[in-house]
Structure formats: C-alpha cells, structure tokens
Amino acid sequence: MRFINKTISCPHCGHHQHINIDATCGDQDYYEDCRVCCNPIHMRLHMDEAQHKIELFIDSDDEQIY
Numbered sequence: 001m002r003f004i005n006k007t008i009s010c011p012h013c014g015h016h017q018h019i020n021i022d023a024t025c026g027d028q029d030y031y032e033d034c035r036v037c038c039n040p041i042h043m044r045l046h047m048d049e050a051q052h053k054i055e056l057f058i059d060s061d062d063e064q065i066y
Contacts, residue, residue, distance in 0.1 A: 004054065011060040013037040021045060023054055 004021040015036040022028075028045040044057040 006056065008041075008056075008058055010034040010037060010039070010041060011058060012039040012041075019043075021054070021056065023047065 002023045004023055005018060006021060007016055007018055009016050012034060013036055015034060017035050019032065023045070026047050028043075030045075031040045031042055033039065034041055039060065042059050042061050044059075046055040046057070048055060
C-alpha cells in the first residue's frame with residue numbers, strides 16, 4: 001500500500017492537521033471533518049501518472065484553495 005502523510009490547513013478555521021492519503025485507489029473525491037471546528041473539508045485527490053505526481057486540492061465547497 002502507498003500511504004502519504006501530509007499536513008493541511010482547515011479552510012474554515014485555519015487549524016493545521018495531519019492527514020493520511022491513500023494513493024492506492026487512484027483519483028478520489030471525499031470529505032473529512034476538521035478535528036477542531038468540525039466543519040467538512042472537501043478533498044479531491046488526482047493521480048498524475050504521466051508526471052509521477054499526486055495533487056491534493058482542498059476547499060470548503062464555497063471557494064477553491066490550491
């Protein structure tokens with residue numbers, strides 16, 4: 001399995017938190033709740049196999065943060 005540990009910032013409250021990304025399932029679109037403010041964080045994972053990169057887009061559904 002291929003798991004990646006990253007630190008993200010909540011788009012609602014700004015709290016930094018660690019997440020584990022499961023890169024074995026290809027492109028994904030999912031939500032995780034912030035551990036501090038409990039608001040949903042929208043995460044979209046894109047596997048760019050041509051460039052050998054994993055892109056993670058995080059937003060609060062009302063604005064996009066890159």
